[in-house]
Amino acid sequence: MSIPSSVQYNEDPSPPQPKMNAKKKRSFITVKRAPYLFLLPAIVLFIIFTVYPIIYSFLLSFQTNAEAGRVFVGLDNYIRLFQDRLFYESLANTFIILIFQLPIMLGLAVVLATILNAGFIKLKGFFRVSFFAPAVTSLVAASIIFLLLLNRDYGIVNYLLSMIGMDAIGWLSDPFWAKVSLILVTTWRWTGYNMVIILAGLQNIPSNLYEAASIDGANKIRQFFSITIPQLKPVILFAAIVSTIGTLQLFDEPYTLTNGGPINATTTITMYLYRNGFEYFDFGYGSAIAYVIVILIALLSFIQFKWAGVTK
Amino acid sequence: MKIKWNVFILTLIILSFQAACEATESTTEVNxxxxxxxxxxxxxxxxxxxxxxxxxxxxxxxxxxxxxxxxxxxxxxxxxxxxxxxxxxxxxxxxxxxxxxxxxxxxxxxxxxxxxxxxxxxxxxxxxxxxxxxxxxxxxxxxxxxxxxxxxxxxxxPVGIFYRKDIFHQAGVDPASIETWEDYIDAGEVIQTKTGVNMLGLTLNETVPLYKYMLHQQGAFYFDSSGNIDVHSSESIRALETIQRMQDKKLITNVTNWDGRVSALKNGHVATLPGAIWWTGTMKDQMPELSGKWGAMPLPSFNEKQGQGANGxxxxxxxxxxxxxxxxxxxxxxxxxxxxxxxxxxxxxxxxxxxxxxxxxEKEFQERQVYFDNEAVYNVFASIAKETPVVNYTSDYARANDIVNDEIVSMLLNGKPLDQVVGDIANTLGPSTGREVNKP
CATH class of the missing domain: 3.40.190.10 (Periplasmic binding protein-like II)
Incomplete structure (x- = not known):
């Protein structure tokens, strides 16, 4: 029985099929290879524009400029880094901004998201767009507005303060207030973004939890702290880590608003990196700073995971 | 082992990239x-x-x-x-x-x-x-x-001093009497008490080039001619002391940034502007209503001998x-x-x-300009340009300028003592540039 069937198979009136298979085997594109081929452009670009710079800057961080070009100096750049006063100042600035700005921003984002998620609010779409708008606004345009608003002599903020009898504040010219301004502008810009993430998290909390709590007699505030916050924990953690990374890489805002001044009060670690690389041509030193930032981000993210008690 | 091979190949790719990036140089002679x-x-x-x-x-x-x-x-x-x-x-x-x-x-x-x-x-x-x-x-x-x-x-x-003739007149100060920075400070005090106008505005958020100008006009700089850091020099100390004295006598107002500076000039909040010739463009363009009220003179000197030129x-x-x-x-x-x-x-x-x-x-340099009350302003700045001493900018100018600027702003805003300012400039600039610091 088996012999005739195999003969019949060979004599099947649809011979192109085995032929096609043979053709396919010879061609480079196979079903197995196709996905890789489709991925290839992305991988090539990733290697050229991400992997290559990462490795090259790692090598650069062990080099310095000499008269004849770049020479390897071992750990010299890193040693210099840990003796550099300006490096510590910019690191301290970055952490001060992080410590004050992150909780304020996330707190506001949670409150705003909860309010905008509540049933009684009208024009929800309008408010959501309004709060999110700063995240998609061109920062250069926005910072021109802020420079005008915050100007010491003719800015509207000081004008309003003077109406209630307060002295003019050097929002951008005083080292302390410049930091405050930077925190305010960063918060203005990124609160809406985090609000949207948290809003998505809120909408995933099952409503029966709130119903059960209402039956047990918990008021809205109690519900917020005992249901909303614990349920939101992973979402808040995500927002916190993304924002921490963002703050450690904070560059645009201080660059456009204060250019790091006055007296380096708003020079963030990334700005210091930029200056060393692109203004002083000290690419080796700049790369060393970049690697320290990478290590810091990794450490902070690890600590946040541990602290939030997230397990796999 | 497989992973290690991947890393090896990746490194090879990267090294070949680098080799490809090193271009060959054309050495053909050009005539x-x-x-x-x-x-x-x-x-x-x-x-x-x-x-x-x-x-x-x-x-x-x-x-x-x-x-x-x-x-x-x-x-x-x-x-x-x-x-x-x-x-x-x-x-x-x-x-x-x-x-x-x-x-x-x-x-x-x-x-x-x-x-x-x-x-x-x-x-x-x-x-x-x-x-x-x-x-x-x-x-x-x-x-x-x-x-x-x-x-x-x-x-x-070329850098000189632009001054408001009307404000000087109102305060009864003769601009021709200003020969040294001492005279400038004295004039500033009179103007301050009589008119309430500050003598000068500094952009403490951006750059404060006044110190650099004062060094330059004395033939000194952040660096000496062999590239060593030279902030301990007597010229440097003299310049810083002068700025400090202006601050002590409250002649300086903080105008924050460029826009603040322009508006302070336009609104008559400052009586003078130590600045480069290109300011005339901004003045004519943004404050045409002040035509005829401005005058220009060379930088005051520290003593009679020294040159008066600086470049910005x-x-x-x-x-x-x-x-x-x-x-x-x-x-x-x-x-x-x-x-x-x-x-x-x-x-x-x-x-x-x-x-x-x-x-x-050329005759254009002798031309009297209406905006500057019929003074031949270009001629004033041409003689400044000729007198400006040669200085060594070195390859670390940008870094030095930033560090010096921060320290001077610290001095003006936080009252940081002068010797500490000089010391910190040297201590920061030395290690980051690998240059030697000249002892005081």
Whole structure:
């Protein structure tokens, strides 16, 4: 029985099929290879524009400029880094901004998201767009507005303060207030973004939890702290880590608003990196700073995971 | 083991990338033909702002003399020119670089030392014949250590003091009585008490170049002629003490940034502006209503002997070695930097103050300007330009300028003591540049 069937198979009136298979085997594109081929452009670009710079800057961080070009100096750049006063100042600035700005921003984002998620609010779409708008606004345009608003002599903020009898504040010219301004502008810009993430998290909390709590007699505030916050924990953690990374890489805002001044009060670690690389041509030193930032981000993210008690 | 192979291959790819990026250099000799018609081809020029406008404006005249050269002026922002120049010089590929590019003399040595041998030696092309024809401070700043031209000198920013004649008059202060910085401070006190107007405004959020000007006019700088850090010098201490005294007598107002500074001038919040000649453009443009109320004088001196010149800004034209049409680039650069009539046009139309000494003899320099109460302002600044001492900007100018600036702002805002200011400049600048610090 088996012999005739195999003969019949060979004599099947649809011979192109085995032929096609043979053709396919010879061609480079196979079903197995196709996905890789489709991925290839992305991988090539990733290697050229991400992997290559990462490795090259790692090598650069062990080099310095000499008269004849770049020479390897071992750990010299890193040693210099840990003796550099300006490096510590910019690191301290970055952490001060992080410590004050992150909780304020996330707190506001949670409150705003909860309010905008509540049933009684009208024009929800309008408010959501309004709060999110700063995240998609061109920062250069926005910072021109802020420079005008915050100007010491003719800015509207000081004008309003003077109406209630307060002295003019050097929002951008005083080292302390410049930091405050930077925190305010960063918060203005990124609160809406985090609000949207948290809003998505809120909408995933099952409503029966709130119903059960209402039956047990918990008021809205109690519900917020005992249901909303614990349920939101992973979402808040995500927002916190993304924002921490963002703050450690904070560059645009201080660059456009204060250019790091006055007296380096708003020079963030990334700005210091930029200056060393692109203004002083000290690419080796700049790369060393970049690697320290990478290590810091990794450490902070690890600590946040541990602290939030997230397990796999 | 598989993973290790991947890493190995990746490293190979990366190293081959790097090898591919190291370009070969063209070492062909360039000779400039005598006959202008023999020079041909296309050249690209990178420049910013008014300099780009100036270069664009002279192209028609250039093509009358050199009909076979096509010039494309690529006007960009200064940051863009510098950033693209960095990547272009790093790659050293002709197609990544222009044939001629605008570079300030303060930046020139940074580029030269960090990208060795990437600029054309212009003296070898024949620019050496213009030696001694430019303001000395400018000419020395664009030469290399062998005295060869590295760049063709364009504009200068001689620094003087602009003052409000009406405010001086109101306070009963005679501007001619101001000869030294002491006189300036005394005048400031009188103006302050009689009119309530501050003597000067400093942009503490941006840069405070006053200290640099005061060093420069004394022939001193952040660095000495051999490149050592020289902030402990008596000139430096004298300059800082003078600024400190202005602060103590409350003559200085903090005008935050550029806009604040312009508005302080416009609104009459300050009586004087120590600044470069290019301020006249901003003044005429943004405060036309103050026409006839301004005067100009050289910087006050520290004692009778010392020169009164300082420089604040100015750029030059360089030819990258990777350029494929150096002849055409050279003749265009030469045309833009040595033709007196064109340079006078640049002064009148773009406000670019030339560094070619021959231009100062032209009648336009003697012209009285209505805006400056019929003073011949250009003439005042031409003599400042001639008197400006030669200083060594070094390849670490940008870093030094930032560090000095921060410390001076600390002194003015936080009351940081002077000796600490000087000490911190030296302690920060020394390790980060690897330069020696001259002892006090």
């Amino acid at each position: 400039i033909p005598r006959d202008p018609e023999q020079i041909s081809g296309d050249i690209t020029v990178w420049a910013w702002a008014l300099e780009a406008d100036f270069l664009e404006s002279i192209v028609p005249q250039f093509q009358e003399k050199y009909p076979n050269v096509n010039v494309t002026i690529n006007k960009q922002g200064p940051d863009q020119v510098y950033q693209r120049l960095i990547t272009g010089l790093a790659a050293n590929q002709g197609e990544q670089l222009p044939d001629l590019v605008q570079v300030e003399e303060t930046q020139l040595l940074s580029y030269k030392e960090n990208f060795p041998d990437r600029f054309t030696n212009l003296s070898e092309l024949g620019y050496g014949k213009y030696e001694g024809q430019f303001a000395p401070a400018k000419e020395e700043a664009v030469k290399d250590e062998n005295g060869d031209f590295l760049a063709m000198p364009r504009d200068l920013g 800004g100015g750029s030059n034209l360089v030819i990258p070695k990777a350029s494929t049409n150096k002849e055409a680039a050279y003749v265009f650069g030469e045309f833009a930097t040595t033709e007196v009539n064109l340079l006078i046009g640049g002064l009148k139309n773009q406000g670019l103050f030339p560094s070619l000494l021959a231009t100062y003899e």
